[in-house]
Amino acid sequence: MTSNIGTVARAMTGFGNSAIGSAFGSWLGKIAGGFLVLLVLTAIFAPWITPFDYAAQNLMNSNAAPGWPHLLGTDQFGRDVLSRVIYGARTSLSVSATAIAISISVGMTLGAAAGYFGGFFERAVMTVVDLTWSFPDILIALIFVATIGPGLTSTTFAIAIAYLAQFTRLTRAQIVRLKRETFIEATINLGAKPRHILQYHLLPNAIAPVIVVGMLAIGDGIVLEATLGFFGLGAQPPTPSWGAMMSSGTAQLFLSPWVIIFPGVVVAVTVVAVNLFGDELIRALNIRDRIRGA
Amino acid sequence: MLEVRDLEVAFGPVAPLSGVSFSLAKGEKLGIVGESGSGKSLTAMSVMGLLPLSGGRITGGSIVFDGQELTTLAESAYRKLRGRRLGLITQNPMTSLDPLQKIGPQVDAVAVLHLSMNASEARTRTVEILGTLRIPEPALICDRYPHQMSGGMKQRIVIAMALAADPDVLVADEPTTALDVTVQAQIIRLLDDLVKERDLALVLITHDMSVVAQTCDKVVVMYAGRAIEYGPVEAIFDAPQHPYTQALINCIPKGLSTDEHLSGISGTVPTVSNYPKGCAFHPRCDRAKNICTSERPAFITYGNNAAACHFAGDDR
Amino acid sequence: MTNLLEVRNLSKKFVTPGGPFRKARAMHAVNDVSFDLAKGRVIGVVGESGCGKSTLARLILRLIEPSAGELRFEGEDLRAKTSSQMRKLRADMQMVFQDPYSAIDPRYTVARAVMEPFVVQGRSPEGSVDKEVASLLTMVGLNAGLASSFPHQISGGQKQRVGIARALALRPSLLVLDEPTASLDVSVQAQIISLLEQLRDDLGLTYLFISHDLSLVRYFCDEILVMYLGRVVEALPDTDLPARHPYTKTLMDSTFTPDPKQRRVIAPLEGEVPSPFNLPPGCAFADRCPYTTAICRTETPILTSGTTHPVACHHPL
Numbered sequence: 001m002t003s004n005i006g007t008v009a010r011a012m013t014g015f016g017n018s019a020i021g022s023a024f025g026s027w028l029g030k031i032a033g034g035f036l037v038l039l040v041l042t043a044i045f046a047p048w049i050t051p052f053d054y055a056a057q058n059l060m061n062s063n064a065a066p067g068w069p070h071l072l073g074t075d076q077f078g079r080d081v082l083s084r085v086i087y088g089a090r091t092s093l094s095v096s097a098t099a100i101a102i103s104i105s106v107g108m109t110l111g112a113a114a115g116y117f118g119g120f121f122e123r124a125v126m127t128v129v130d131l132t133w134s135f136p137d138i139l140i141a142l143i144f145v146a147t148i149g150p151g152l153t154s155t156t157f158a159i160a161i162a163y164l165a166q167f168t169r170l171t172r173a174q175i176v177r178l179k180r181e182t183f184i185e186a187t188i189n190l191g192a193k194p195r196h197i198l199q200y201h202l203l204p205n206a207i208a209p210v211i212v213v214g215m216l217a218i219g220d221g222i223v224l225e226a227t228l229g230f231f232g233l234g235a236q237p238p239t240p241s242w243g244a245m246m247s248s249g250t251a252q253l254f255l256s257p258w259v260i261i262f263p264g265v266v267v268a269v270t271v272v273a274v275n276l277f278g279d280e281l282i283r284a285l286n287i288r289d290r291i292r293g294a
Numbered sequence: 295m296l297e298v299r300d301l302e303v304a305f306g307p308v309a310p311l312s313g314v315s316f317s318l319a320k321g322e323k324l325g326i327v328g329e330s331g332s333g334k335s336l337t338a339m340s341v342m343g344l345l346p347l348s349g350g351r352i353t354g355g356s357i358v359f360d361g362q363e364l365t366t367l368a369e370s371a372y373r374k375l376r377g378r379r380l381g382l383i384t385q386n387p388m389t390s391l392d393p394l395q396k397i398g399p400q401v402d403a404v405a406v407l408h409l410s411m412n413a414s415e416a417r418t419r420t421v422e423i424l425g426t427l428r429i430p431e432p433a434l435i436c437d438r439y440p441h442q443m444s445g446g447m448k449q450r451i452v453i454a455m456a457l458a459a460d461p462d463v464l465v466a467d468e469p470t471t472a473l474d475v476t477v478q479a480q481i482i483r484l485l486d487d488l489v490k491e492r493d494l495a496l497v498l499i500t501h502d503m504s505v506v507a508q509t510c511d512k513v514v515v516m517y518a519g520r521a522i523e524y525g526p527v528e529a530i531f532d533a534p535q536h537p538y539t540q541a542l543i544n545c546i547p548k549g550l551s552t553d554e555h556l557s558g559i560s561g562t563v564p565t566v567s568n569y570p571k572g573c574a575f576h577p578r579c580d581r582a583k584n585i586c587t588s589e590r591p592a593f594i595t596y597g598n599n600a601a602a603c604h605f606a607g608d609d610r
Numbered sequence: 611m612t613n614l615l616e617v618r619n620l621s622k623k624f625v626t627p628g629g630p631f632r633k634a635r636a637m638h639a640v641n642d643v644s645f646d647l648a649k650g651r652v653i654g655v656v657g658e659s660g661c662g663k664s665t666l667a668r669l670i671l672r673l674i675e676p677s678a679g680e681l682r683f684e685g686e687d688l689r690a691k692t693s694s695q696m697r698k699l700r701a702d703m704q705m706v707f708q709d710p711y712s713a714i715d716p717r718y719t720v721a722r723a724v725m726e727p728f729v730v731q732g733r734s735p736e737g738s739v740d741k742e743v744a745s746l747l748t749m750v751g752l753n754a755g756l757a758s759s760f761p762h763q764i765s766g767g768q769k770q771r772v773g774i775a776r777a778l779a780l781r782p783s784l785l786v787l788d789e790p791t792a793s794l795d796v797s798v799q800a801q802i803i804s805l806l807e808q809l810r811d812d813l814g815l816t817y818l819f820i821s822h823d824l825s826l827v828r829y830f831c832d833e834i835l836v837m838y839l840g841r842v843v844e845a846l847p848d849t850d851l852p853a854r855h856p857y858t859k860t861l862m863d864s865t866f867t868p869d870p871k872q873r874r875v876i877a878p879l880e881g882e883v884p885s886p887f888n889l890p891p892g893c894a895f896a897d898r899c900p901y902t903t904a905i906c907r908t909e910t911p912i913l914t915s916g917t918t919h920p921v922a923c924h925h926p927l
Contacts, residue, residue, distance in 0.1 A: 191698065504865075
């Protein structure tokens with residue numbers, strides 16, 4: 001009996017999301033997506049591919065211009081810029097991705113509950129969430145820095161809170177729209193509990209736009225992380241971070257511009273790639289939705 | 295007044311419409327009937343010269359209106375005809391009106407544009423037309439917005455706009471599909487009266503055989519982008535020659551007889567990309583023979599009807 | 611004959627709350643509706659848009675909570691059931707929806723959609739899942755090969771058949787059909803109706819058939835309830851009976867027959883269904899009725915059996 005229910009449940013498992021594959025279909029998607037995959041791999045395998053120790057100082061060779069063996073030059077402490085940029089990818093990506101993951105999980109939960117149950121609960125949640133939206137990101141970061149001190153934890157929470165409202169609102173809007181669909185009424189009429197409706201119908205149908213917005217938010221998160229790092233509120237020395245590197249490079253802007261240029265270029269290219277790939281994802285999903293809706 | 299010959303329409307490589315012919319005189323009511331996807335709306339769009347809007351074009355045949363060939367007509371010349379001598383009533387009255395504009399100005403615009411009237415002349419005319427459409431208090435209605443009106447009332451406004459420039463041909467594309475039954479009866483009767491009073495030629499596009507039976511003089515039955523039967527309404531209903539026409543009539547319950555049985559037509563309407571070879575209806579036809587799968591039937595005249603069926607006229 | 615469903619004085623009042631810029635408004639979507647549905651019978655509820663027929667369907671299944679009245683299903687008081695008791699009971703009372711295009715989750719395959727009732731109710735089919743899917747699809751006249759298709763890959767008529775298979779998966783005794791053919795082509799409509807007839811005979815089902823199409827209701831049903839603005843204005847125990855309510859008469863006259871020789875010169879009913887908000891006192895049909903007298907504007911007529919069958923009119927035909 002129970003094993004039979006298991007079989008039914010297995011028969012009901014959904015189908016894989018092929019939108020990401022479809023986003024790789026265009027040449028723009030291939031370039032942007034390829035760059036991002038490369039960046040993630042670089043961040044993961046940083047210890048094996050960096051030519052130097054990112055923290056090793058060599059004051060005898062400070063502010064060396066790009067060349068051999070320091071391909072991207074060295075900073076004012078003689079540290080290898082390339083190695084620091086590679087490790088910076090680790091910091092930036094992990095902080096941004098962790099923050100957005102937190103933001104999505106909390107935001108989707110709140111948004112789904114608000115959208116499904118409605119009433120006073122919905123109004124309370126949305127008011128609080130909108131309130132977080134009305135604070136500038138930097139101010140939120142300052143609050144965390146003031147309470148738990150500067151560092152990556154503060155940065156992560158600051159980014160998570162900065163994007164919470166967006167995911168909550170997006171999820172709520174999706175759920176409210178989906179709730180009116182006939183198949184939801186039909187499933188309620190089968191005797192389904194709210195949990196079943198949410199887990200097997202509302203959330204799976206609401207998740208696509210959340211993923212796309214999450215993707216784009218990771219790009220914004222990287223910029224925010226760099227900004228906080230630049231102001232000294234994020235990663236603390238010697239942890240390499242793109243923002244902190246640029247900040248320390250300002251002192252020798254004319255003496256050794258490569259210290260500030262290379263992390264800046266990487267931030268810019270990453271954000272552009274994230275946005276391009278996000279656009280490709282939206283395109284892919286739109287096409288699919290149109291096919292489904294027809 | 296209007297004569298369509300072997301009309302053929304293409305959207306890029308696909309040809310959803312071919313071999314459509316009919317003619318229509320003043321005071322006549324022609325019904326074009328078929329299921330969704332049969333090409334009946336495309337026929338209407340072709341006559342109105344609206345195909346380019348959706349990326350289609352006429353690749354063959356002719357449409358002659360009052361002695362004038364329309365398939366080769368320049369868009370600028372078409373614009374003078376459309377709304378002026380060819381009126382169009384669309385299916386969905388809810389979206390045919392500008393929600394931000396009052397009713398009066400929307401109807402006035404037609405007379406201002408096509409009959410070069412000034413604003414006050416146009417308004418006088420609008421009130422007069424709304425009156426003939428049995429709209430109560432037409433002068434007051436002019437100051438209303440579309441959202442303040444019911445569906446049936448909005449459809450009357452759409453009809454008023456189609457009539458404002460005193461057209462010769464009125465094309466009505468499913469004018470009552472979105473409406474309730476009692477309102478449908480009102481609108482159909484209204485169209486009937488308008489044809490009589492104004493000596494219009496009406497092309498009524500519908501999927502409902504009973505609307506055709508109650509309204510039209512002539513019928514074109516369409517299936518999979520082709521006309522498959524053509525004839526006067528009594529003949530079509532008395533002695534339909536094409537099995538599809540017969541099946542369509544059988545789909546509608548006639549009313550009181552309790553021994554009646556609705557069977558429907560098995561299978562589904564083919565899509566443009568996979569029109570069957572030979573007679574497009576053969577996969578759903580219970581009289582289909584070998585010849586039907588390979589050879590497209592030509593029109594056979596039988597009595598007053600002409601039907602594109604290999605067996606038209608047999609055993610009846 | 612035992613009654614599967616007994617409905618007594620069922621009412622639903624929707625209230626839109628007032629605010630600083632608008633008045634609170636109340637709408638009687640369904641007003642004082644009573645009828646019995648015997649096992650194996652088909653009752654048709656007919657009326658124009660806004661008459662409350664779809665709300666009535668949802669009240670009976672408690673998808674919308676009634677404001678007042680009684681509901682008995684197989685002798686049990688439905689309104690007294692807790693929500694968990696109600697969830698179990700839903701297996702016995704199912705619904706087929708008007709819009710097959712949105713009645714199936716776009717992410718679900720046909721197989722997953724028709725097996726969902728088992729998952730929801732924590733039951734398992736007698737044989738294997740594949741066998742059950744195949745037998746359900748065959749039952750509604752679909753090729754079992756469609757099991758792995760997604761809704762966007764099948765036609766509207768096929769989707770509606772999937773909807774019917776899904777509703778019948780747990781073998782309910784009552785099936786509420788909410789305009790199941792209104793968004794389909796005529797040829798497909800006839801197919802679906804004939805399928806429903808056959809299923810009714812094979813499975814001994816009882817139907818409540820909601821429709822705006824009087825000729826279809828007369829063809830398909832055993833009894834007819836005519837609704838106008840939330841109230842039942844006439845209850846015809848037999849579909850061949852002549853109309854006694856002027857509204858029913860108009861509905862019958864407005865229905866076109868597919869016969870050019872029977873063209874009716876009807877005087878079409880003027881005006882349209884008034885807004886269900888702020889209904890005037892008296893008979894709701896008074897403004898459109900040719901027989902209206904003073905009493906129609908002051909007193910609401912009650913559904914009473916006269917010489918033949920119940921009608922709510924001061925001046926029945």
